[in-house]
Amino acid sequence: MIINFTAKSLVLTKVASSTLKFMNIFGIGIDVVEIDRIEESIEKFGDKFLDRIFTQSEREYCDSQKRPHVNYAARFAVKEAVAKSFGTGIGKHLSFLDMEILREPSGEPKVVFFGAGEKFAKDNKIVSVKISLTHAKLYAAANAIAMSAAE
Numbered sequence: 001m002i003i004n005f006t007a008k009s010l011v012l013t014k015v016a017s018s019t020l021k022f023m024n025i026f027g028i029g030i031d032v033v034e035i036d037r038i039e040e041s042i043e044k045f046g047d048k049f050l051d052r053i054f055t056q057s058e059r060e061y062c063d064s065q066k067r068p069h070v071n072y073a074a075r076f077a078v079k080e081a082v083a084k085s086f087g088t089g090i091g092k093h094l095s096f097l098d099m100e101i102l103r104e105p106s107g108e109p110k111v112v113f114f115g116a117g118e119k120f121a122k123d124n125k126i127v128s129v130k131i132s133l134t135h136a137k138l139y140a141a142a143n144a145i146a147m148s149a150a151e
Contacts, residue, residue: 022150026126029084030143031077035135038076039069053079053096061103070140074133075101078142082111082129085146086120093120101131109133111144125149 041049050059053076062071078101083090090096098117102110111129113121120126125148133142 023127023147024150026124026146026148027085027087028143028145029081029086030141031080031084032139032141033073033077033080035070035073035138035140038073038140042069042072055097055100058101070135073140074135074142077140078109078111078131078133078144081142081144082131082146085129085144086124086126088120092116101133121146 050072054062054072058075062068062075065071079096079099080090082099083094086094088094094117095115098113098115100112100114102112104110109131111131121129126146127149128147130145130147131142132144133140135141
């Protein structure tokens with residue numbers, strides 16, 4: 001159950017079967033990537049590009065897919081969207097490798113933070129980041145909503 005009170009930027013989320021918790025929307029982000037651009041970067045720079053952007057788990061997942069470059073593009077887009085939801089972009093407070101995009105057994109994507117990303121989330125009381133990603137023939141897109149603990 002999610003109820004959005006946009007005037008106060010509060011979200012009521014069902015945490016457990018009988019527990020409800022209010023959270024603030026810290027920020028939202030969206031990104032669209034040309035799949036060919038990511039494919040060209042992989043072809044031109046190889047491991048140098050991949051190691052700078054993706055964790056080993058992300059690489060293993062993408063490389064196991066029929067069209068790896070499409071999955072890499074979607075993960076690139078979601079990392080950019082998450083950085084925008086933090087209001088920082090990729091840089092001092094969050095690098096590409098400070099986050100990892102994984103899949104729940106259900107297939108739902110999730111983001112896990114490390115290093116500076118984990119510190120930024122903790123310092124700003126960000127308790128959850130919901131992500132969604134998609135891809136088509138030419139583009140991959142993603143959005144992210146960062147939620148912080150209500151005060």
